[in-house]
Amino acid sequence: MSKISIRLPDQSVKEFDHNPTVLEVAESIGPGLAKNTLGARVNDDKDIKDLRTVLNDNDQIQIITPKDEDSLEVIRHSAAHLMAQAVQEIWPDVKVTIGPVIDNGFFYDFDSPRAFTPEDLEKVESKMKEIAKRKDEVTREIWPKEKAIETFKKMGERFKVEIIEDLGEDEVGIYKQGEHWFDLCRGPHVQNMGQIKSFKVLSTAGAYWRGDSNNPQLQRIYATAFNDKKELKQYLHNLEEAKKRDHRKVGKELGLFMFHEWTPGSPFFTPKGTVVYNQLTQYIRELYNKYGYQEVITPQIFDVELYKTSGHWDNFSENMYFTEVDEKRVSAVKPMNCPGHCLMFASERHSYRELPYRIADFGRLHRFETSGSLHGITRVRSMAQDDAHIFCTEEQMQSEIESFMSMLKEIYNTLGMPNFKVRLATRPEKRMGSDEVWDRAEKSLAKALDVMNLPFEIAEGDGAFYGPKIEIHFVDAIKRSWQLGTMQVDFNMPKNFGLKYIGEDNSEHTPVMLHRAVLGTLERFIGIYIEHCAGRFPTWLHPDQVVVMNVTDNQADYCDELVAELKKRNIRAHFDARSEKLGYKIREAQLMKIPYMITIGDKEKEAKTVSIRLRNGQTVQNMSQEEFFDILEKDINDFNLESPLIVQDESNQEENY
Numbered sequence: 001m002s003k004i005s006i007r008l009p010d011q012s013v014k015e016f017d018h019n020p021t022v023l024e025v026a027e028s029i030g031p032g033l034a035k036n037t038l039g040a041r042v043n044d045d046k047d048i049k050d051l052r053t054v055l056n057d058n059d060q061i062q063i064i065t066p067k068d069e070d071s072l073e074v075i076r077h078s079a080a081h082l083m084a085q086a087v088q089e090i091w092p093d094v095k096v097t098i099g100p101v102i103d104n105g106f107f108y109d110f111d112s113p114r115a116f117t118p119e120d121l122e123k124v125e126s127k128m129k130e131i132a133k134r135k136d137e138v139t140r141e142i143w144p145k146e147k148a149i150e151t152f153k154k155m156g157e158r159f160k161v162e163i164i165e166d167l168g169e170d171e172v173g174i175y176k177q178g179e180h181w182f183d184l185c186r187g188p189h190v191q192n193m194g195q196i197k198s199f200k201v202l203s204t205a206g207a208y209w210r211g212d213s214n215n216p217q218l219q220r221i222y223a224t225a226f227n228d229k230k231e232l233k234q235y236l237h238n239l240e241e242a243k244k245r246d247h248r249k250v251g252k253e254l255g256l257f258m259f260h261e262w263t264p265g266s267p268f269f270t271p272k273g274t275v276v277y278n279q280l281t282q283y284i285r286e287l288y289n290k291y292g293y294q295e296v297i298t299p300q301i302f303d304v305e306l307y308k309t310s311g312h313w314d315n316f317s318e319n320m321y322f323t324e325v326d327e328k329r330v331s332a333v334k335p336m337n338c339p340g341h342c343l344m345f346a347s348e349r350h351s352y353r354e355l356p357y358r359i360a361d362f363g364r365l366h367r368f369e370t371s372g373s374l375h376g377i378t379r380v381r382s383m384a385q386d387d388a389h390i391f392c393t394e395e396q397m398q399s400e401i402e403s404f405m406s407m408l409k410e411i412y413n414t415l416g417m418p419n420f421k422v423r424l425a426t427r428p429e430k431r432m433g434s435d436e437v438w439d440r441a442e443k444s445l446a447k448a449l450d451v452m453n454l455p456f457e458i459a460e461g462d463g464a465f466y467g468p469k470i471e472i473h474f475v476d477a478i479k480r481s482w483q484l485g486t487m488q489v490d491f492n493m494p495k496n497f498g499l500k501y502i503g504e505d506n507s508e509h510t511p512v513m514l515h516r517a518v519l520g521t522l523e524r525f526i527g528i529y530i531e532h533c534a535g536r537f538p539t540w541l542h543p544d545q546v547v548v549m550n551v552t553d554n555q556a557d558y559c560d561e562l563v564a565e566l567k568k569r570n571i572r573a574h575f576d577a578r579s580e581k582l583g584y585k586i587r588e589a590q591l592m593k594i595p596y597m598i599t600i601g602d603k604e605k606e607a608k609t610v611s612i613r614l615r616n617g618q619t620v621q622n623m624s625q626e627e628f629f630d631i632l633e634k635d636i637n638d639f640n641l642e643s644p645l646i647v648q649d650e651s652n653q654e655e656n657y
């Protein structure tokens with residue numbers, strides 16, 4: 001028999017006299033690697049293959065061990081089966097269904113006569129630990145379909161029978177864990193249950209079989225698993241942090257916004273919240289000047305003819321609000337600024353020399369979202385965006401995308417948001433325009449990202465109905481990812497509106513339209529930002545930059561003087577003159593996360609100085625007024641994330657941002 005060659009990532013080749021499994025290849029390299037093998041990537045395939053997979057001649061493989069981030073997929077997938085085994089060892093009458101891996105963990109849906117209690121979850125976790133400790137061997141068998149159906153039928157596993165019947169395959173994969181327990185699966189699975197070392201059972205929820213409310217109700221258990229204890233601990237810590245940082249809770253504590261049942265999903269920004277909102281838009285406005293945008297103000301309500309032309313009528317109407325202004329004219333409240341901007345562009349003749357033509361609009365938008373999907377200020381019906389549209393030639397697209405990315409980086413850096421990932425979202429099912437146009441648009445976005453050396457992932461089918469887009473996914477302080485900025489290429493809307501410019505050749509051409517936003521929906525951004533910084537806004541963004549507090553009435557006149565001077569310098573300061581104890585006032589200011597808490601006693605009054613308390617607990621005694629004003633103004637003008645007076649404790653840095 002001729003030799004079978006398996007190629008390794010370092011270009012070396014291993015030869016076998018038979019078709020080896022992934023694990024056999026690992027064993028041929030060394031026992032240490034074999035012990036840690038969890039699966040393999042074969043021929044750059046997207047899915048990770050089971051370590052028991054039999055390889056073909058000339059296959060290229062990359063063995064996955066706990067060191068690879070991808071190994072989490074195998075660990076979590078196997079942990080879902082571990083959980084199913086644990087549940088059935090405790091309650092043999094509970095039947096299994098499916099247990100997929102999800103972001104940050106996995107779940108398993110059980111057909112259970114009981115709803116699991118928190119005590120039950122503890123039991124499940126200890127049983128999982130017990131099985132993992134036993135290091136139950138995982139083995140794979142291939143069963144004929146009939147045998148599998150008969151076996152699961154006998155066990156009363158009706159959902160497994162249904163799955164096998166739906167698969168329509170002659171043979172199915174069965175994984176045994178230990179001697180007795182087994183589940184239907186495709187893999188990939190670990191070698192033995194002892195490889196699953198760090199896991200936590202988290203919560204339960206009701207769920208329907210196949211997500212359909214006409215089907216039987218199941219009991220879902222959520223859990224997570226990691227490669228080591230440290231990562232698991234960090235994740236559980238972040239979960240706790242997420243609860244503490246919830247913008248609905250923090251926003252209420254800081255008094256930033258409110259809601260009313262008469263206008264669901266539509267936040268009211270209080271005077272304090274409005275300061276944050278306006279500071280953000282003001283900052284973006286200053287950059288518009290630098291990056292060559294002109295701000296415009298456009299109408300709120302349009303005849304539906306506009307939306308029939310733009311494509312919103314066909315593709316977005318279920319999210320729009322309509323109104324009848326007189327007998328026959330149906331109008332719609334704008335859900336996006338783009339169609340209005342097309343009317344503006346069309347109102348004048350444009351030469352290629354005027355392109356790119358960039359217009360920005362903070363106009364209020366209304367989009368209907370189902371009440372079930374509303375969430376604080378991160379999912380709303382009334383919103384504004386840092387929205388702009390760029391009309392340009394196809395040749396200009398690349399430099400426009402580059403310029404957008406530098407603007408985005410500048411803004412995210414200023415806001416203390418350095419971590420983000422880029423995704424390229426391609427054509428969705430519901431779309432307008434020909435495939436040829438989509439091909440061109442998708443290619444040019446990918447090319448621009450390549451030229452900038454920006455690594456990106458493809459998000460199949462996630463594009464807007466009018467064009468593909470670049471999505472910026474910001475990773476926050478507790479490692480959660482949020483889609484914020486976008487840049488979308490649109491060849492369709494300019495065509496629908498008959499937009500033209502006169503080219504160098506003196507004839508008419510259709511411009512490309514780029515839709516872009518850096519922060520996206522401002523309401524949503526503020527919600528996410530609150531959770532990112534845990535309400536500790538940088539001084540320039542904080543509604544209360546300075547609070548002045550007196551020890552006794554004796555210092556009230558000096559405090560008034562100080563606040564007047566601060567206001568003259570355009571600083572948001574107030575005097576807490578209540579006759580409460582100083583400690584009480586400080587505690588309250590601390591809860592409001594005010595960057596500068598000034599305490600004034602007789603000593604400060606006499607020397608015309610200030611004593612400063614920072615929100616990390618640090619204090620500075622008797623600083624001269626001038627020095628304080630200088631530091632404060634520097635903090636604000638430099639858009640610092642924290643006061644320059646704060647001495648950052650290295651170990652604390654991660655916590656803060």
Ligand SMILES: [Zn+2]
Pocket residue numbers: 077078081184185186187188189
């Ligand atoms: Zn499985």
Ligand SMILES: [Zn+2]
Pocket residue numbers: 336337338389515516
């Ligand atoms: Zn747009």
